[in-house]
Amino acid sequence: VTDEYPEILLAEDNPNDVELTLEALAGHNLANRVTVAGDGVEAMDYLRCEGAFAGRPQRLPAVMLLDIKMPRKDGLEVLREIRDDPRLRRLPVVILTSSREEQDIITSYDLGVNAYVVKPVDFEEFMDAVERLGVFWALLNESPPEKD
């Protein structure tokens, strides 16, 4: 992992999903820039360089792919904390979830999510979606400046 390359934070508790997601991102050489957080708490520790990530250089990822249903702290809580934190609030966050629940979609947008993607059941479609997400947010999109 080099400093020049943009980084992707994947918050996902299910190892199968992690594996499939990493597989999907492998195509554009994006997989090795992915950091995986097993739940909301770990994700917040990473972003704030706390706990297990205390020694990490202070640097925000280019995008965070966030699952909703996670143990300890769910995705919507994580999103709220990020938007309430002055240092983190501009971080691009994409909800990547199995839920098509209207309430989840509304809440996410109210909290200021950057995109909401429902994981397609069909693997081809899934691969396609994740790959496009990675390319768009990690490579095409211009990240917000580090300084306030």
Place this chain on the structure above:
Amino acid sequence: MGEPRATRKTDDRRDVPASRHFQRGLVAGFILLAALIVVVAFWGWSQQAGSIRSQAEANLMAVSELQADEIAAWLGERESDAESIRGDPLLAGAARQVAEETAGDGTVTHVRSRLASLQRNYGYLDVVLASPDGEILLREPAGMTHQLSATTQATIAEAARTGEVRSTGLYLAEDGDVRLEWAAPLLPEGPGGAVAGVVLLHADPDEYLYPLLDEWPVPTRSGESLLVERRGDEVVFISPLRHRAEAALRYTIPLARTDLPAAQAVQGAHGAVTGIDYRGVDVLAAAQSVPGSPWYVVAKVDADEILGPISSRGWTAAAFALVAVALAGTGTLLLWRRRESQVATALIAREREFASLFEGMMEGVATHELVRDAGGTPVDYLILDVNPAFAEQTGLAADEVRGRRGSEVFASELPPFLDEYARSVDTGSDQRLEGYVEPLGRHLQVSVTPQGGERFAAIVQDVTPAKLHEQELAASEALFRYVFENALVGMSMTEPTGEVHVNQALCLMLGYAPEDLRDKRWQEITPPEDIPEIEARLAPLLAGTADAARFQKRYLRKDGGIVWADVSTRLRRDDAGEPLYFITAVLDISHRVKAEMRISRLNEELEQRVADRTAELDAANKELEAFAYSVSHDLRAPLRHVSGFSALLSARAGDQLDDKSRHYVERISDSVNEMGTLIDDLLAFSRTGRKELSIERVDMDALVAEALAPLREDTRDRSVDWVVTPLPPTAGDRSLLRQVWANLLDNAVKYTRGRDPARVEIGALEEDHSNVFYVRDNGVGFDMEYAHKLFGVFQRLHSAAEFEGTGIGLANVQRIIARHGGRVWAEGATGEGAAFYFSLPRRRETPT
């Protein structure tokens, strides 16, 4: 005629007792006033008498004191004259020379002139220079020639012996002269030395002493002062007396005569005393001792002089009292007369009144006289006189009855009321009678008043109509009582005091025996908490703002139970408008009320149950929501993984797999996709059940056109006849109704596959309370035997191979229509097409 008139007069006087009272009061008042006048007069007089008497006493005291003082002063002067001579050595020396006859002419002249000056200056009768043995040496004035009395001689000897001044006191000399002398010894060698001679001072009581007693500072007619002295057992009057000549020193009385103030005085009495004087006349006196002497001054005045004014004033007071009493008597008499005339006037007026009353009164009056047989038993009565109203009250003309006997008038041996009349006459008391008089056919009310002797008056009133009315009233009362008592509904009569009278039905209703309810008040048969409300309902009746009231009321049974009653009550008033009683009809509605109460209790329970169920339903909905959420998340994830990993497998090992293996991988992939669809449909179905309806006006034509658009696109390569007739607008949730149309039309397209041309009809029927919409096709149809399964979840009548689908669509349609309050049904036959209907209630006001 004279006798009854007298009686009558007496009676009339008795009728004006006020007059009698007045006269009695008048006499009593007069006596009282006269007594008062006498008492006042006597009191005033006695006050004056007391004051006159005490004034007189004070005067006498003052006079006696004054005179005693003056006499004492005079005596003192004489004493000091004598003392000054005794202490004169020159005179003493000269006197010795005279006595020894050695004196020259000059000396004799000197002594003479001294004696003469004494005599002249102090008013002595004469002044004598005597030798100690009583021989006169010199005398001034020389003209005096009387002998020295024995008393004088003795006194001179005493003075010469003692060398002290001596007085003779008042005494009667041998020649009958009253004398008073002082003997002053001359002491040429000073006190204690030999006596050269004695100077004798001869005072004149008539000139100096007695006049002092005549000096009365207050005017008096009989006032007199006297000097007395005690000598042994006697009292000696030593001054002249006005009413007794030559009394001085000659008149004495025994000491025991204490009725004389003089006797009292010498025995130490002091102040005012009463008694008789030397004349035997009643006097008022005051005594005073003269200091330095054995004398007493007694000042007295005749009692007449003092009592004279008192008695004259007494007469004046008596005269005044007499005049006052006479005036009061005259006044009383005048008042009496006036009253007499008033009473007489009143009597005349009353006579007139009586006459006019007799003539004009409404009641008939007849005067009678009782007729007795020889044995004194009353047998008949004579009618003396009747007034005009008598005819009216009895129907008997005055001419027919006046002067005739009762037995004649009434044509009966014993005329009406004879016994009662006789009793009134015998006892002298008034009576009231009432009775039916057969011969007259009338009911009469009679007041009997005895008039003295055998006479009596009867005041007669015809009460026949009133009697008839009374009887009718009694009959109607009885009828009312019968109706009241025997009515099948409860009846009560309630007095304003609250006391109730109830009928049998009400007794039965309340479980009381009739006698238990006697004297009970309605408040005692009413639950206490209901009383204020009932009072409020009765208030308008009592206030007169309402005639009747009807309400439901609870009664308290004797056994403590409650009776619900429908109560109608009306307030009866008397002629004056005062409330008499409430008449109340009471209907037992306990059964009805209990039923109503049960219904209301059941309703409450039902509401509670509904609330409980609603809560349960809410809980179930929540669970379902959670379930659906979990399905959408958790069920789809493994599916995705299966799909993902099988795809990865075929990508990685595709070349090495044989056809069979590749087929399996495809089957896995297809199954996964199918299950994904199922889950999505199921979630949609669950959402339609949970989603809040947002009702609005829906243009069904437009909605159908929207739903048709994608289908027209999909069936471009098929031949479909769309028959769309205009649809009525309706009210509902637009997006859900669109799903209904989409599902039904989707099905029609699906199940007409293979028909050429396929025909799909869309239309509506208007029923009474709802609009019925339908979609009819000429597709494969269905067997009506399974029609009931059409709308079940996951229920299908065709295999997936024939027609794809999950069996959720129609279940969803039914749920949406049911939520709109409508109904769904289908008609069809295998191979002959199907028709699906749904009805939506027509709302009275379709929102625009």
